[in-house]
Amino acid sequence: xxxxxxxxxxxxxxxxxxxxxxxxxxxxxxxxxxxxxxxxxxxxxxxxxxxxxxxxxxxxxxxxxxxxxxxxxxxxxxxxxxxxxxxxxxxxxxxxxxxxxxxxxxxxxxxxxxxxxxxxxxxxxxxxxxxxxxxxxxxxxxxxxxxxxxxxxxxxxxxxxxxxxxxxxxxxxxxxxxxxxxxxxxxxxxxxxxxxxxxxxxxxxxxxxxxxxxxxxxxxxxxxxxxxxxxxxxxxxxxxxxxxxxxxxxxxxxxxxxxxxxxxxxxxxxxxxxxxxxxxxxxxxxxxxxxxxxxxxxxxxxxxxxxxxxxxxxxxxxxxxxxxxxxxxxxxxxxxxxxxxxxxxxxxxxxxxxxxxxxxxxxxxxxxxxxxxxxxxxxxxxxxxxxxxxxxxxxxxxxxxxxxxxxxxxxxxxxxxxxxxxxxxxxxxx
Amino acid sequence: xxxxxxxxxxxxxxxxxxxxxxxxxxxxxxxxxxxxxxxxxxxxxxxxxxxxxxxxxxxxxxxxxxxxxxxxxxxxxxxxxxxxxxxxxxxxxxxxxxxxxxxxxxxxxxxxxxxxxxxxxxxxxxxxxxxxxxxxxxxxxxxxxxxxxxxxxxxxxxxxxxxxxxxxxxxxxxxxxxxxxxxxxxxxxxxxxxxxxxxxxxxxxxxxxxxxxxxxxxxxxxxxxxxxxxxxxxxxxxxxxxxxxxxxxxxxxxxxxxxxxxxxxxxxxxxxxxxxxxxxxxxxxxxxxxxxxxxxxxxxxxxxxxxxxxxxxxxxxxxxxxxxxxxxxxxxxxxxxxxxxxxxxxxxxxxxxxxxxxxxxxxxxxxxxxxxxxxxxxxxxxxxxxxxxxxxxxxxxxxxxxxxxxxxxxxxxxxxxxxxxxxxxxxxxx
Numbered sequence: 001x002x003x004x005x006x007x008x009x010x011x012x013x014x015x016x017x018x019x020x021x022x023x024x025x026x027x028x029x030x031x032x033x034x035x036x037x038x039x040x041x042x043x044x045x046x047x048x049x050x051x052x053x054x055x056x057x058x059x060x061x062x063x064x065x066x067x068x069x070x071x072x073x074x075x076x077x078x079x080x081x082x083x084x085x086x087x088x089x090x091x092x093x094x095x096x097x098x099x100x101x102x103x104x105x106x107x108x109x110x111x112x113x114x115x116x117x118x119x120x121x122x123x124x125x126x127x128x129x130x131x132x133x134x135x136x137x138x139x140x141x142x143x144x145x146x147x148x149x150x151x152x153x154x155x156x157x158x159x160x161x162x163x164x165x166x167x168x169x170x171x172x173x174x175x176x177x178x179x180x181x182x183x184x185x186x187x188x189x190x191x192x193x194x195x196x197x198x199x200x201x202x203x204x205x206x207x208x209x210x211x212x213x214x215x216x217x218x219x220x221x222x223x224x225x226x227x228x229x230x231x232x233x234x235x236x237x238x239x240x241x242x243x244x245x246x247x248x249x250x251x252x253x254x255x256x257x258x259x260x261x262x263x264x265x266x267x268x269x270x271x272x273x274x275x276x277x278x279x280x281x282x283x284x285x286x287x288x289x290x291x292x293x294x295x296x297x298x299x300x301x302x303x304x305x306x307x308x309x310x311x312x313x314x315x316x317x318x319x320x321x322x323x324x325x326x327x328x329x330x331x332x333x334x335x336x337x338x339x340x341x342x343x344x345x346x347x348x349x350x351x352x353x354x355x356x357x358x359x360x361x362x363x364x365x366x367x368x369x370x371x372x373x374x375x376x377x378x379x380x381x382x383x384x385x386x387x388x389x390x391x392x393x394x395x396x397x398x399x400x401x402x403x404x405x406x407x408x409x410x411x412x413x414x415x416x417x418x419x420x421x422x423x424x425x426x427x428x429x430x
Numbered sequence: 431x432x433x434x435x436x437x438x439x440x441x442x443x444x445x446x447x448x449x450x451x452x453x454x455x456x457x458x459x460x461x462x463x464x465x466x467x468x469x470x471x472x473x474x475x476x477x478x479x480x481x482x483x484x485x486x487x488x489x490x491x492x493x494x495x496x497x498x499x500x501x502x503x504x505x506x507x508x509x510x511x512x513x514x515x516x517x518x519x520x521x522x523x524x525x526x527x528x529x530x531x532x533x534x535x536x537x538x539x540x541x542x543x544x545x546x547x548x549x550x551x552x553x554x555x556x557x558x559x560x561x562x563x564x565x566x567x568x569x570x571x572x573x574x575x576x577x578x579x580x581x582x583x584x585x586x587x588x589x590x591x592x593x594x595x596x597x598x599x600x601x602x603x604x605x606x607x608x609x610x611x612x613x614x615x616x617x618x619x620x621x622x623x624x625x626x627x628x629x630x631x632x633x634x635x636x637x638x639x640x641x642x643x644x645x646x647x648x649x650x651x652x653x654x655x656x657x658x659x660x661x662x663x664x665x666x667x668x669x670x671x672x673x674x675x676x677x678x679x680x681x682x683x684x685x686x687x688x689x690x691x692x693x694x695x696x697x698x699x700x701x702x703x704x705x706x707x708x709x710x711x712x713x714x715x716x717x718x719x720x721x722x723x724x725x726x727x728x729x730x731x732x733x734x735x736x737x738x739x740x741x742x743x744x745x746x747x748x749x750x751x752x753x754x755x756x757x758x759x760x761x762x763x764x765x766x767x768x769x770x771x772x773x774x775x776x777x778x779x780x781x782x783x784x785x786x787x788x789x790x791x792x793x794x795x796x797x798x799x800x801x802x803x804x805x806x807x808x809x810x811x812x813x814x815x816x817x818x819x820x821x822x823x824x825x826x827x828x829x830x831x832x833x834x835x836x837x838x839x840x841x842x843x844x845x846x847x848x849x850x851x852x853x854x855x856x857x858x859x860x
Contacts, residue, residue: 015718018718019576019718023576023577023578023717023718026578026643027575027576029643030571030575030643031575127573133716133718133719133720133722134719134722135568135569135572135573135574138565138568138569138572138573139565139568139569139573141460142565142568142740142743142744143557143565143568143569143737143740144565144736144740145457145460145461145739145740145743146449146453146457146735146736146739146740146743147453147736148453148456153855212763212766213456213459213460213763214763214764214765214766215763215765216765216767220765220767222770222773228850229852230850232780232819233778233780233850233852236778236780236808236819236821237778237852239808240778240806240808240821240823242778242854244852247855249855253768255768255769255772256766256767256768257765257766257767257768258768258773259767260770260773262852262853263852263853264852264853264854264855265778265852265853265854265855266854266855269704271701271704271725274699274701274704286563286736287453287732288445288448288449288453288563288732288733288735288736288739289563289564289726289727289732289733289736289737290563290726290727290730290732290733291726291727292563292564292724292725292726292727293723293724293725293726294722294723294724294725295701295722295723295724295725296719296720296721296722296723297719297720297721297722300720302717302718302719302720303718303719303720305576305718306574306576306577306716306718306719307573307719309575309576309718310572310573310574310575310576313572313575313576314572333642333643333644333645334644335644335645335646335650335687336642336644336686336687337646337650337686337687337689338683338685338686338687338688339685340652340690342685343652343688343690348663348666348667348670348672348695350662350663350666376670378666378669378670389662389666391666391670393670420658420660420663422659422663422667422674422692422693422694422695423692423693423694423695424672424694424695424696425583425677425679425694425695425696
């Protein structure tokens with residue numbers, strides 16, 4: 001059992017608390033670690049956040065959380081670099097492990113914080129500081145540990161990507177879209193950090209420090225924001241075969257490391273070009289692994305909370321012993337398997353239909369009788385009396401019904417061969 | 431220092447050995463772990479693999495490696511489920527940690543192997559068993575540990591994705607493309623495991639076991655291969671707005687877990703549709719994190735070796751102590767920063783050029799004098815004597831030269847305002 005105290009009960013704090021309460025069981029099953037949310041400190045403890053907490057969990061006194069001898073891990077979710085720094089250093093000196101999502105704090109005071117942690121033999125988790133729910137920190141420092149990192153390219157700020165996506169789709173001006181984004185809560189009242197590229201630069205400094213093992217800070221990053229981007233340039237980019245994105249770029253070359261954040265034109269067929277709205281994606285190129293890409297929601301209560309909680313679990317496992325009990329293939333759970341017959345999917349059928357009147361009506365009649373409804377039909381070619389392909393795309397249908405319908409259809413005298421059947425995923429499910 | 435023995439010196443064995451030798455320094459800098467490649471066993475120790483090994487490293491006797499008391503970690507890269515199983519169990523019983531890329535072995539005998547490991551208090555690493563160099567195992571079991579996994583969709587077999595991509599691009603028949611893939615070494619002489627979907631099913635069983643905590647095996651997976659796919663169906667799919675991919679799918683629903691591998695039509699605008707050739711991609715949807723995607727090379731000596739070595743490092747860190755010395759932000763390296771002036775990039779310029787004869791020649795002359803060469807030019811509209819946008823896309827050029835050229839151009843009397851300058855990435859670099 002590990003006891004957790006959260007300081008800062010805003011968006012991410014609320015997401016983290018929800019996950020700790022709702023998924024406590026599955027985390028325990030997977031790792032043997034029981035994560036107990038013991039205290040939450042915030043100046044505002046009245047507002048309803050849609051969470052039921054036990055009595056005594058909430059407090060307005062951050063020190064009461066930091067100094068609680070039962071608490072093992074302090075989660076700092078205040079933001080900013082003043083009070084947050086004080087809280088983090090105080091917690092580390094009190095012998096608590098710290099988990100934080102605060103990229104500005106880490107990119108500015110990272111060395112001091114990690115040295116204090118080392119001196120007090122505690123750990124600092126910061127998965128949530130870059131890429132929201134995407135485990136990009138873990139990927140760079142653990143998954144790709146065997147690689148010399150050649151380059152990192154990332155869309156690491158959801159606000160600017162949302163704005164650029166809207167400007168592209170609606171040929172709208174920056175100012176207009178920014179106002180709309182502020183209304184929807186995708187941009188802050190003071191959007192400077194995001195739209196001027198500062199937030200992206202903080203995140204790039206963190207990634208570069210991990211990738212290249214030297215203390216890169218925001219002062220090492222060439223930064224340009226998106227405020228002067230116009231729909232005209234986006235349109236010209238499109239004509240040339242490019243999309244406009246705010247990229248954070250680190251590249252290792254002969255002359256040293258390039259670190260830059262600026263609006264960038266990316267070839268339309270590159271995966272990064274397809275990353276739209278508030279999504280983030282980071283492309284990492286290693287000398288052994290080659291090109292890899294990591295994609296997901298870069299912000300938000302639950303995605304960022306997912307990263308915070310993964311740090312808590314990592315720390316708990318490290319504290320628990322030398323051989324962390326990661327989920328392995330020697331599972332103890334019971335299998336709960338759905339029968340293939342019960343699976344629901346969209347379907348593509350290609351019938352070898354004889355070109356005679358009434359064939360489509362017969363086939364669609366059988367499909368209808370089995371609750372299989374049609375999205376579209378393609379009928380090609382004319383060979384009176386001969387077989388022509390008749391293609392049908394369906395809405396969601398049950399495998400069992402599909403099998404029965406096809407058996408019936410394949411027996412029709414107007415069907416000249418076995419029907420091709422391919423499942424379709426995505427449009428209904430996404 | 432950790433001593434490693436490799437058993438099986440084929441493609442992945444060679445890649446692993448190369449990484450251990452070439453990147454030993456950077457791994458030590460990052461983690462403090464010195465990984466020493468002590469022995470390699472293979473029946474063929476004569477063939478030149480382009481690697482210089484110290485005398486005495488190579489042996490034909492697997493037992494000499496397994497029983498070497500100095501060796502901490504055995505890397506099994508034989509493949510298959512007979513000798514490989516014997517080697518792995520023998521190594522575990524000898525108290526060695528094991529790292530393997532063998533999905534067939536794990537999907538078939540996973541429980542026995544992990545129980546033997548637990549009984550002997552050693553670990554089994556298997557990052558390389560799914561997704562080649564993509565750290566997807568680490569993502570599912572560690573990065574997303576806080577999530578209930580709603581669904582996993584993946585292209586996890588490069589051979590079939592290569593074949594389907596070629597069939598799509600060249601409207602070619604399956605048999606034809608298979609033969610070509612065999613010639614190029616992308617498909618085995620006996621391609622059954624790949625093209626019938628068995629390899630994908632093994633990998634899905636491993637992912638599902640980790641995601642859902644119960645011992646799913648290949649027998650639980652509904653499997654269909656790609657052998658009966660025709661160019662006609664791929665073409666109809668395109669008309670309907672879909673791409674055809676071999677997907678491995680796990681979905682958690684009310685009725686249990688669906689596990690299936692089959693050709694699947696995926697909407698063209700979905701990221702998975704853009705994953706072509708031998709690349710793999712796995713989409714993981716968690717209740718907190720939402721949709722995430724992981725993309726990279728799914729096979730090959732170096733990518734798979736990257737995953738093998740990350741497992742070795744993970745084991746070494748776990749063995750070394752309770753607080754693994756992961757790379758942190760308190761780095762000790764020296765910064766080597768490239769000056770922005772020296773950065774090389776492609777560029778997009780938009781000049782506000784007066785619509786007069788000779789303007790393009792003046793501008794391109796200045797660009798040329800600074801070694802900036804032009805890929806394309808777009809000139810739009812006609813407003814005699816007024817400013818019209820003149821767009822130029824350049825080849826790679828140096829930031830310093832670009833700045834100087836733009837200063838000169840902005841002073842021209844035929845240029846009516848400051849030039850817009852946006853960097854372009856990707857086409858030259860990728």
